[in-house]
Amino acid sequence: VYPKLDQRSVMDIDLVDATPETTIKYLLQPGQRTVFFYNAHCANLRATDVGYSQSLARADQILPDGIGIDLAARMQGDELTANLNGTDLLPPLLTAAARQGKSVFLFGARPGTAEMAARHLATRIPGLRIAGTLDGYEGAQDADTAIDTINTSDADILLVAMGVPLQELWLDRYGPKLLPDLRMAVGGLFDFWAG
Ligand code: UDP
Numbered sequence: 001v002y003p004k005l006d007q008r009s010v011m012d013i014d015l016v017d018a019t020p021e022t023t024i025k026y027l028l029q030p031g032q033r034t035v036f037f038y039n040a041h042c043a044n045l046r047a048t049d050v051g052y053s054q055s056l057a058r059a060d061q062i063l064p065d066g067i068g069i070d071l072a073a074r075m076q077g078d079e080l081t082a083n084l085n086g087t088d089l090l091p092p093l094l095t096a097a098a099r100q101g102k103s104v105f106l107f108g109a110r111p112g113t114a115e116m117a118a119r120h121l122a123t124r125i126p127g128l129r130i131a132g133t134l135d136g137y138e139g140a141q142d143a144d145t146a147i148d149t150i151n152t153s154d155a156d157i158l159l160v161a162m163g164v165p166l167q168e169l170w171l172d173r174y175g176p177k178l179l180p181d182l183r184m185a186v187g188g189l190f191d192f193w194a195g
Pocket of ligand 1: 109136164166187189191
């Protein structure tokens with residue numbers, strides 16, 4: 001049991017300071033959690049966008065993403081255990097999820113992209129259950145329909161890919177209505193997976 005993930009304050013925000021293995025085990029435990037990635041662009045935006053800043057303050061875990069955050073940590077005399085960027089973290093996370101029989105819902109990106117990303121994941125990660133997909137344009141406009149589709153899919157994990165800060169604001173606003181245990185904002189990952 002992992003009661004709490006170690007954190008380290010970098011540029012005045014608490015980031016997860018743990019190995020990918022520990023982080024994945026923690027995130028897949030039962031219980032609802034909202035998880036965001038945090039890179040240099042996020043740090044700039046946090047300084048000017050109050051809504052985004054508030055959504056970060058309410059997130060359960062914030063994961064250090066990219067070299068800019070590593071450098072910022074080093075400049076304050078610290079070193080983070082690992083860079084937990086989504087490109088590297090999500091494949092092993094979803095592999096562990098598949099082993100546990102957990103299902104994933106992909107919400108976001110342009111029409112067709114989430115489906116292509118899901119097909120790519122299903123091939124790459126045998127046994128991964130895809131609960132459903134929904135694009136992030138129509139879906140972003142009609143929140144009730146998106147929430148209903150996600151909840152009736154019975155997904156354990158919800159990945160939202162609508163870009164920073166739309167995806168964080170969406171999860172912050174509608175989180176209380178959502179049923180999946182793990183909710184993660186994953187930026188451009190669906191585009192990346194769709195190829
Ligand atoms: N996107 C979306 N709805 C929008 C705007 C953007 O679903 O209203 C998607 C877009 O298609 C892309 C992702 O959000 O798949 C943003 O990717 P980007 O790499 O720009 O995000 P970042 O990781 O930089 O936040």
